[in-house]
Amino acid sequence: MQIDHTVLTKLEKLSHLRIDESKKEEVMGQLTEILGYVDNLNELETDTLDASFSTLEGGTPLREDLPRAENDIAKNILAHAPESQDDFFIVPAIIE
Amino acid sequence: MITLKEALTKSSEELEELKAELEKKAKGSGLNAYVGFESSGEGVPILVKDNIQVKDWSVTSGSKILQGYIAPYEATAIKNLKSKGMMAFGRANMDEFAMGSTTESSFYGVTKNPHGTDRVPGGSSGGSAAAVAGGIAIAALGSDTGGSIRQPAAYCGCVGMKPTYGRVSRFGLAAYASSLDQIGPITQNVEDAAILYDAIKGHDDKDSTSADFEIEDIANNLNPDVKLTIAVIDDHISQADTDIQKAFASTIKALEKAGHTIVHKEMSNTKYDIATYYILATAEAATNLARYDGVRYGTRAESNTTEELFFNTRSEGFGTEVKRRILLGNFVLSSGYYDAYYVKAQKVRHLIRDEFNAIFADADLILSPVAPSVAPKIGANEDPLEMYKSDMYTLGVNLAGLPGISLPVAKNDEGMPIGLQLIAKAFDEKTLFNGAASMEKAVNYTK
Numbered sequence: 001m002q003i004d005h006t007v008l009t010k011l012e013k014l015s016h017l018r019i020d021e022s023k024k025e026e027v028m029g030q031l032t033e034i035l036g037y038v039d040n041l042n043e044l045e046t047d048t049l050d051a052s053f054s055t056l057e058g059g060t061p062l063r064e065d066l067p068r069a070e071n072d073i074a075k076n077i078l079a080h081a082p083e084s085q086d087d088f089f090i091v092p093a094i095i096e
Numbered sequence: 097m098i099t100l101k102e103a104l105t106k107s108s109e110e111l112e113e114l115k116a117e118l119e120k121k122a123k124g125s126g127l128n129a130y131v132g133f134e135s136s137g138e139g140v141p142i143l144v145k146d147n148i149q150v151k152d153w154s155v156t157s158g159s160k161i162l163q164g165y166i167a168p169y170e171a172t173a174i175k176n177l178k179s180k181g182m183m184a185f186g187r188a189n190m191d192e193f194a195m196g197s198t199t200e201s202s203f204y205g206v207t208k209n210p211h212g213t214d215r216v217p218g219g220s221s222g223g224s225a226a227a228v229a230g231g232i233a234i235a236a237l238g239s240d241t242g243g244s245i246r247q248p249a250a251y252c253g254c255v256g257m258k259p260t261y262g263r264v265s266r267f268g269l270a271a272y273a274s275s276l277d278q279i280g281p282i283t284q285n286v287e288d289a290a291i292l293y294d295a296i297k298g299h300d301d302k303d304s305t306s307a308d309f310e311i312e313d314i315a316n317n318l319n320p321d322v323k324l325t326i327a328v329i330d331d332h333i334s335q336a337d338t339d340i341q342k343a344f345a346s347t348i349k350a351l352e353k354a355g356h357t358i359v360h361k362e363m364s365n366t367k368y369d370i371a372t373y374y375i376l377a378t379a380e381a382a383t384n385l386a387r388y389d390g391v392r393y394g395t396r397a398e399s400n401t402t403e404e405l406f407f408n409t410r411s412e413g414f415g416t417e418v419k420r421r422i423l424l425g426n427f428v429l430s431s432g433y434y435d436a437y438y439v440k441a442q443k444v445r446h447l448i449r450d451e452f453n454a455i456f457a458d459a460d461l462i463l464s465p466v467a468p469s470v471a472p473k474i475g476a477n478e479d480p481l482e483m484y485k486s487d488m489y490t491l492g493v494n495l496a497g498l499p500g501i502s503l504p505v506a507k508n509d510e511g512m513p514i515g516l517q518l519i520a521k522a523f524d525e526k527t528l529f530n531g532a533a534s535m536e537k538a539v540n541y542t543k
Binding site: 003008010011012015018019027030031033034037038039040041042044046051052055061063070072073076077080081082083089091092093094 | 164165168169260261262275301304305307308367368370371374375382386389391392393394395396399400401402404405406407410411414420422423424426427430433437439440441442443444445447449480481484496522
């Protein structure tokens with residue numbers, strides 16, 4: 001799998017990341033090399049195998065969905081957020 | 097440095113003195129193993145990797161993006177150890193978001209290996225291992241997603257243990273790859289590892305993958321005289337450096353002399369472990385790290401719009417390796433490639449687990465190298481794929497959710513430690529620790 005400028009631009013958008021122009025060639029080369037390596041999995045026959053996986057016998061246990069409030073945690077997070085007011089995080093204006 | 101077992105017998109006055117001494121020694125050591133000297137609770141000081149939440153500490157996962165973040169709650173592992181006569185003392189350096197094998201990707205700079213300060217301590221729990229090996233921590237907590245406890249322990253000549261997935265609560269551990277992450281101990285010897293493991297383990301309803309099994313006390317029932325069947329994978333060993341192969345061969349002799357039976361088994365090439373891991377771990381990381389956007393915690397970059405806020409904060413806040421793994425993870429999860437990469441790797445995980453299970457039908461433990469070489473020089477490995485390949489021996493254990501323990505067995509001609517790991521079947525920590533205690537006695541490693 002060759003990572004070109006089009007794919008990298010798409011990945012930057014999906015990742016909310018910008019890669020410096022000067023580093024793009026290097027990053028594309030590394031991603032291409034890594035993806036070339038992981039293609040080795042195609043040597044393995046996996047058609048009959050389940051696509052989900054859990055190391056826990058019987059899968060993840062279920063529990064009652066009960067409400068639980070730890071309001072101090074929310075207050076604590078807001079108090080240390082980059083910008084907050086009352087019960088809200090402040091962000092740049094979304095609507096003009 | 098006194099052991100954890102000895103430290104647990106000390107008075108609170110003696111422990112206060114010890115803490116002051118640790119801080120002084122750590123600051124003068126030049127190892128850069130600690131990134132903070134915070135203190136929480138009372139008892140024996142345990143160094144905590146910078147990705148485990150201790151309430152009111154600035155816990156930053158070795159990243160610029162989490163500068164300014166204050167943990168609003170306590171990890172269950174920390175709560176548990178505080179109830180067993182221990183406390184959290186200091187934050188240990190690590191690869192950013194636990195993504196790395198050398199601790200070179202930390203925002204706080206590289207940690208040095210106490211056995212050779214021009215060498216890396218391994219990673220990602222490099223600060224934890226360097227501090228324990230360097231005599232500036234009694235014991236430490238690390239986290240292991242693909243070898244991040246066992247490999248730095250091997251490079252630094254100490255003991256590092258990864259519990260079965262589900263044994264130790266992940267509540268309060270900054271998520272890297274949630275289906276692989278486990279918190280575990282890094283200590284001076286096997287018995288201390290058992291004591292710290294006993295202290296942190298147990299079911300937790302705050303972690304939906306926490307196993308609700310009856311748990312027996314390991315440390316007080318440790319039996320180094322047990323006779324076990326130990327499997328070795330000859331094909332895997334031949335891929336390691338000569339130093340490692342020599343140490344492996346002499347360890348086998350020591351184990352046989354101690355009365356264990358060695359059986360020779362086969363497994364698929366580790367290249368499949370590497371491929372599976374780097375697809376699944378990056379996919380999970382891309383998802384887990386989407387939360388760091390500058391809105392709720394950590395640092396926020398200058399920006400005029402919300403879109404810019406996301407892009408600027410993440411582009412400025414994450415380091416190179418983290419960005420690379422997020423890009424890769426989003427690639428393998430993206431429309432058109434999801435089945436070929438992510439789903440394929442999930443399927444291969446079954447094959448890897450089945451191979452381990454087949455071996456455990458005939459053997460109690462597997463003996464394996466931890467890394468193909470001793471600790472490399474700082475700056476020696478700049479190629480990411482080559483670094484990923486050096487995780488060849490540790491990844492399978494995480495992919496199958498098994499417990500493993502790394503302990504030092506020898507030193508090479510340059511005085512660098514060589515560690516080997518024992519692997520047990522899921523939830524059989526008892527046999528794992530008994531085997532490790534026996535191996536520790538049999539190889540008689542000198543620090």
